[in-house]
Amino acid sequence: MARFHRLVVAGWIVALVGSALLLPRFQSALTGPPLDVLGSDSYRAQEIMAARFAQPFAEQDLIVFESASLVAGDAVFQNVIGDTLRLVQELPGVVSVISPYDPRADGLISLDGRVATALVGLSGSNANRQAIVPRLIATAEAAQTGDVRIYVTGRSPLIAELVAQEQEDLSRAERLGIPLALLILIVSSGAVVAAGLPIVLALVGVTVTFGVLGAVSSFADFNLFVPNIATMIGLGVGIDYALFIVNRYREELARGVAPGPAVAIAARTAGRTVFFSGFTVLLSLAGLLLVNARIFRELALGAMTAVAVMVLGALTLIPALLAWLGPRVNAFALPGRTQQSVSFGGDRFWGRWARMIMRHPGWWAMAAVVVLLALASPVTRLNLALDTSTSEVGQQSAALGREILEREFNEGRISxxxxxxxxxxxxxxxxxxxxxxxxxxxxxxxxxxxxxxxxxxxxxxxxxxxxxxxxxxxxxxxxxxxxxxxxxxxxxxxxxxxxxxxxxxxxxxxxxxxxxxxxxxxxxxxxxxxxxxxxxxxxxGLSAQIVDITAESQRKLPLVVGLVVVLSLVLLALVFRSIAIPIKAIVMNVLSIAAAYGLLVVVFQEGAGAALFDFQPTGATQVYLPLLTFAVLFGLSMDYEVFLLGRIKEEWERTHDNEMAVERGLQRTAAVITAAAAIMVAVFAAFTFARLTEVKSLGFSLAAAVFIDATLIRIILVPAAMQLLGRWNWWFPGWLDRRLPRVDLAD
The missing domain is CATH 3.30.70 (Alpha-Beta Plaits)
Incomplete structure (x- = not known):
């Protein structure tokens, strides 16, 4: 990599420019969350209507006419409605228009006559209907008068407003999360240049991810939550992966190794860990593909693309930049900082901490488990539902139109x-x-x-x-x-x-x-x-889709969890040649995820955090959040597990002293894990400032889980459990050892 670093950097610059050109395509192709469950009754009903009707409409939206001075029977009111609907009928993609005065109409005029609604049928895919909405709204609003106000509402108009809100939320999260992550990197690494490299990978990686998704969007739809998920996961793992490699490189420089060999050692050790960690995250996210619903598959594809790009960048771009920088990676060091690696408390502190935990491992393990179970206990009250309200989008046309309908008619008329x-x-x-x-x-x-x-x-x-x-x-x-x-x-x-x-x-x-x-x-x-x-x-219809996707999520949850857990056990066994370590890792991951679920229930479902995070609790958790959160968190938890245990395994193979291996492994990794976790928490927490509650709750649950994982799990429960197990940590049947391939993360 050191020999070809200029070529590698040039390749990434080309990818960055190309992705920037594709970015508008990706953003314009975003649609609402698809609730289709392939093969379900609601999906079949939609397919039959699309295939068997001469003028099929995939969606029926509403134009709402409201007047404070006129009633629907007045000629002026009727003329405004007639003129508007004639213009709307001529728009491409509009295949059906029903006036409130149409014989087919029933109940489209309010009791006081001051509100009337027209039904508009739209054809085409989600993306095509999204493209129709701006012209539909512009046409309707151009026809309104001083006496009659006109609003367009329904699924696609509401989604168009949600997409705009999502892009605003994403921009706000990036403005908050990235500077905070940079600050943590500077403080922990002690050098501005070293701190900047993970940020470079994060920014380049997210842009390239969007470019890849933009290319794919030519033949596939992506829902409005994909950019948030891709950015959230991409920033988190990208910064962490780059940090692992940069930190190992700086350690080698501090030992007197020349820059070229130091890059090779970092790529061979931390690089292998990054590759394996990224693979486990991808494996965990791939579990979502088992759910027969497009929303899960789109979110999985977005997140998997981000992780794959970040792994590729960490293994190619970061080593290339380190080869170019050489010792200058330590440039612009903070005053008084001489250590050329991440420091979050110092090696001596973490050495003393490890010894303190291992002196009384049973008590520490029991205390950590009790806290985790207490945090997880509210998960028994988890209530899955699908909230389609749009209160987050504020005073926009579709939201106002829906509010009028709910006030003057009933909420079900929209769908x-x-x-x-x-x-x-x-x-x-x-x-x-x-x-x-x-x-x-x-x-x-x-x-x-x-x-x-x-x-x-x-x-x-x-x-x-x-x-x-x-x-x-x-x-x-x-x-x-x-x-x-x-x-x-x-x-x-x-x-x-x-x-x-x-x-x-x-x-x-x-x-x-x-x-x-x-x-x-x-x-x-x-x-x-x-x-x-x-x-x-x-x-x-929408209600049937909600019933079907809820049932599909609950039906596939055990399958996804079981498959991810089993495959993770196998992978960890391959790497660590142990029976106890994979089982311990799975149990601890489940505990941290359950604790995050419990906090999610209390803070968002039951509304304990409503004032702090500025949202209206609904008493339910969005149906797709538990599965999505599990897949993401299980993969991310493996990052720290592999990084910590990889170092412990190196020490074990060198000393065959379990206590010393745990102490030195924690001493050498705790600072990096703490810094990486602090960065990830900062990135995820930035998304709690979004207006969309789904994004808030996902950002909160990920931030909470990473914090729990990096504190209670990695620096308390892991060393305590490994001390209790002793040499059993490393027991592996000889016959199995001989038959399984070896995966080595060490030198």
């Missing part, structure tokens, strides 16, 4: 339940229509529903019955075809119907979620009334 009836034996006949009518009636009589619209409700209202003959006559009338365009696929077979049920509350509240289960378990079978029809009823 109605879409119950899809599919006939497998041709066009709908009278028997099929009878089933649809019975299901429509069951829904209309349900306590959680305020409005139901279906092909049979329209036929009953305008023709007095819903027979196949009546439907056949209706499809000959253009106005009737238009009125039912989104309720039956008249032009593409006439074999699919959609029942639209508006719940009384927001789609993420218990009422609509229980309604989904009632439709699936009781209403659908009852609607068939024991008739043997070749047909199927499938429940779709």
């Amino acid at each position: 109605p339940l879409q119950v899809v009836y599919v006939s497998e034996d041709g066009p709908l006949d009278t028997a099929d229509l009878d089933v649809i009518a019975r299901l429509s009636e069951l829904l209309a009589n349900d306590w959680a529903v305020v409005n139901v619209t279906s092909v049979t409700t329209l036929l009953d209202r305008f023709a007095g019955n819903h027979t196949a003959e009546t439907l056949a006559r209706a499809v000959e009338v253009p106005e009737a075809v238009e009125a039912a365009a989104d309720l039956i696929n008249i032009g593409t077979g006439g074999d699919v119907a959609v029942i639209r049920a508006v719940p009384r509350w927001s789609p993420d509240s218990p009422g609509p979620l229980l309604l989904v289960e009632r439709v699936r378990e009781t209403m659908a079978p009852a609607a068939f009334a024991e008739q043997q029809l070749d047909a199927e009823i499938i429940v779709g």
